[in-house]
Amino acid sequence: MQGRDGKAGSAVVGYGLAILQAVLYSTLGIFGKLVYATGLNAQQSVILRFFFATVLLGVFMLIWRRQAFVSRQPSVYLQAVFFYISSIFYFFTVERLTAGMTTVIFYAYPAVVAVASLFVFKERLSVSTVVAFVLAISGLAMVSGVAAGEVTLDALGILFGIVSCVAFAAYTILIQKTGRSESPLTVTFTLSWTSLLASCIVFAPSLPGLLDLDAYQLMLGALMALFATILPIFIYIEAIKRIGGTKSSLIGISETPFSLIIAFLVLGETLTLGQGIGSCLIVASIAVITIAPLLAKDEKPR
Structure with missing residues (x-):
C-alpha cells in the first residue's frame, strides 16, 4: 500500500x-x-544565454559541492549534442518559416517520443494519451494559424524544423534511458557548458559585440539563463524520471499557451479568438494526460 x-x-x-x-x-x-x-x-542572445547558464550553475555547484561538474557518462554528451542540434535548427527554422509553422513542426516531438518509446521502453499508448495527442495537435494547429491557412511553406525550413523536432525527441529519450545514472545538476551543467562552447565556435563572428554589454543586457542574460535554461532543463529531467518521456513531452506542449498568455500580459501582444480556443484545447489535453491516470489509480482496490 x-x-x-x-x-x-x-x-x-x-x-x-x-x-x-x-x-x-x-x-x-x-x-x-x-x-x-x-x-x-539572435546569435549573441544564444551565446549570452549559455554563458550565464554556465556561470550561474557553476557558481552554485562550486558552493554546493555535492555533485560532479563534468559528467563521465558518454550518453550525457550525446544528450548535449541532440539538445544543441535542436536549439540551433529551431533558430534556423524560425528564419525560414512563420513562428506558427515552426511551433507545429517542433511540438510534434512528443509523438516521436511516444512512437520511439513503444520500441525502446515497451510503453503502451493508453486511450487517455491518444485523446490528449489529438487535443494537443488540434490546439497547436489553431494557435499557429495552420488551421486557417495562415502559413508560409519553405522546403528547407520544414527540413530544419523536422531536424529540430527529432533531435529534441532523441534528447528526451536519452534522458529517460540514462537519467537515473547521473545527477540532474551535473547533466544540466554539462549541457550548458557544451552548448556555450559550441555557440562560441559556430557564432564566433558575433563574439566581439558582447564585449561592451550594459547592466540591463547583463541582467536580461542572467534571468534568461536562470528561468529559461537552468531551471527548466533540471526540472524536465526530474519530471521524466517520475512519469516518463512520453507524458513529460506531451505536457511540454502547454508551453505554447503559456507563451501566448505571458506575451499578452508582458508585451501587450494580441491574443486572437483562434489562439484562445487552441490554448483551451491544449490545456484540455494536459488535463486528460494528468488526471486520467490518477483517477485510474484511485479506482484500483487497495
Missing part, C-alpha cells in the same frame, strides 16, 4: 514538474524579444 501510494505521489510530483518546466520554458521568447530590443542579435 505504501509502495503504491508512494508511486502515485511521485507521479503527481512528476506532472507538476512537467507543467512547471513548460511555464519556465515559455519565458524564453519573452526574454529573447527583450534582449533583441537592446540591439543584440
Whole structure:
C-alpha cells in the first residue's frame, strides 16, 4: 500500500514538474524579444544565454559541492549534442518559416517520443494519451494559424524544423534511458557548458559585440539563463524520471499557451479568438494526460 501510494505521489510530483518546466520554458521568447530590443542579435542572445547558464550553475555547484561538474557518462554528451542540434535548427527554422509553422513542426516531438518509446521502453499508448495527442495537435494547429491557412511553406525550413523536432525527441529519450545514472545538476551543467562552447565556435563572428554589454543586457542574460535554461532543463529531467518521456513531452506542449498568455500580459501582444480556443484545447489535453491516470489509480482496490 505504501509502495503504491508512494508511486502515485511521485507521479503527481512528476506532472507538476512537467507543467512547471513548460511555464519556465515559455519565458524564453519573452526574454529573447527583450534582449533583441537592446540591439543584440539572435546569435549573441544564444551565446549570452549559455554563458550565464554556465556561470550561474557553476557558481552554485562550486558552493554546493555535492555533485560532479563534468559528467563521465558518454550518453550525457550525446544528450548535449541532440539538445544543441535542436536549439540551433529551431533558430534556423524560425528564419525560414512563420513562428506558427515552426511551433507545429517542433511540438510534434512528443509523438516521436511516444512512437520511439513503444520500441525502446515497451510503453503502451493508453486511450487517455491518444485523446490528449489529438487535443494537443488540434490546439497547436489553431494557435499557429495552420488551421486557417495562415502559413508560409519553405522546403528547407520544414527540413530544419523536422531536424529540430527529432533531435529534441532523441534528447528526451536519452534522458529517460540514462537519467537515473547521473545527477540532474551535473547533466544540466554539462549541457550548458557544451552548448556555450559550441555557440562560441559556430557564432564566433558575433563574439566581439558582447564585449561592451550594459547592466540591463547583463541582467536580461542572467534571468534568461536562470528561468529559461537552468531551471527548466533540471526540472524536465526530474519530471521524466517520475512519469516518463512520453507524458513529460506531451505536457511540454502547454508551453505554447503559456507563451501566448505571458506575451499578452508582458508585451501587450494580441491574443486572437483562434489562439484562445487552441490554448483551451491544449490545456484540455494536459488535463486528460494528468488526471486520467490518477483517477485510474484511485479506482484500483487497495
